Amino acid sequence: MDNLLRSYLANHHGQMFALLKKMVLINSGSHNKSGVDAVGRVVAGALAGCDLAVEAIETDATGNQLVVRTPCRSSGAGGVMLVGHMDTVFPADTAFTGYREDDTRAYGPGVIDMKGGLVAGIYALKALGAVGRLSRIPLVFILNGDEEIGSGNSRALILREAGKSDCAFVLEAGGLNGEVVTSRKGNLSARLSITGRAGHAAFAGADKASAILELAHKTLAIEALNDPTRGISANVGTVTGGIGPNSVAERAEARLDFRFNRPEDGQALKTRLERIVADTRVAGTAAVLEIISGRPPMPAGDANRRLYTRVQKIAGRLGLALSPEHRPGVSDANTIAQAGIPVLDGMGPVGGGDHSADEYMLKASLSERTLLLACVLADFAD
Incomplete structure (x- = not known):
């Protein structure tokens, strides 16, 4: 299974970066509803053809929310939850625009916070669909449009779906030394x-x-x-x-x-x-x-430690370095923790400079973290 997923991602490397560029070039500042909604349409289009139900929840004040479900999740609860956000901190009139790459990095507004994470989530699902595993995973993927301003309109949805889930993964950026987030302030x-x-x-x-x-x-x-x-x-x-x-x-x-x-x-x-x-x-x-x-805080409890150990074993099998991190910033993982289920954050690709004009993503990490996420999700197949 690992090699099949790895081969799919290698064959779609160019498409992954083309999707990343397409989303980064759409301004989706939290208060730019039309831009956030445009990113949502790109996501829905990228997932077309997969065995998934994609629902857009209309929201007046901020960007619409997307809810993506596998068939076995649609028929009940349980399984795994993914969460990512389509908005960025950069307003419609930002001077930080464009997308560019060099040998090792990709640059642009939202490239790591968190459109790179969205690409990882999308292509993990596409890879699982290509190898016939996706339909066997009870999974819901929530993509919201207001995380950078506190998730006021999406918090209830996230909590409701978390309450139906066994565990959750949030696609914020991973740490530069291979960290995933096991707790937050x-x-x-x-x-x-x-x-x-x-x-x-x-x-x-x-x-x-x-x-x-x-x-x-x-x-x-x-x-x-x-x-x-x-x-x-x-x-x-x-x-x-x-x-x-x-x-x-x-x-x-x-x-x-x-x-x-x-x-x-x-x-x-x-x-x-x-x-x-x-x-x-x-x-x-x-x-x-x-x-x-x-x-609220996201505590590093026993359930989080057990989930981290499960993910770490898969990372080791793939030859990827992984370590736990306590991060002082907040995310939707804090909200998910309220539901009492284990949650890991920082499952997205690796980069830095987020919330600044220096924002970048390490290009090699996009395929690596997408493969890790796909293999982790495959581990939840019925």
Whole structure:
């Protein structure tokens, strides 16, 4: 079976990179619904002819979601779940456009985060179909269009399908040294808005109700929540406010990010943050906290370790290096972990520079990770 799958992928090497280029050249920033939907149509077209049911779920605010099922998954639950996202962080007016390759790397917006992962998922299924194994695997493949902005519209679908599954694999980028992700931190993203009382700076007295001054006090208190020894990070990432140097700021705003390893640390962070917001240091000001998004931690439990061991044995059989990784960033794997099933992330090809104009994929890793994924999925055949 391994050699049959390897031979199929070798014979379709050029088609894999042609599909990658086609998707990368479509801007699919999270807020570019038409672009995300266009990527979805490309995915559906690439899977045409396979023994799969492909359903597009219409979504108004963000790109449509795709649900791909094998026949034996369509008739019931159980089996394996794949998850990938079609959106990128690059907006429609980004200056980072185009696709190019050199001897070892492919470059372009979303090439590794995560259109390379989508190609791996697509061609793993196509290879399994070509060798007559696909119809025997109870599998659902969810492709969402809003992961980079918190998966607000797709979270319920992901949780529902995870609840019907025995395990899951997420196609984010693998680590540069062959890592797959066995655990992730949780996160909380928030907006802090301060209102004060406007006035001319030249006439401001001791009772100056500056929104910026109040935000400065709160910034120091929020940054004091950092606790590296417990894996807790707190960051005031952006600050805006005021209308000019000679005016007392009536409004100020900050965007906040928090990371944590344990659910109880996340709850404690939220409680302490609410206390900071309620503690007014500058008379005449008021603060409002808005939670933008959040994901729970993905713990490295016994079930994840057993699933990793199963995948590692297959990788060893294929001559591929593999190692476990705890990753501080979040993904849809955090959501899947809520369903209580084992999940591995970072199953996609390898690269770096994601979320930047330096984004790249190591070309050799596309075939390697596609082969690994196909062999792993074949291991779940009835």
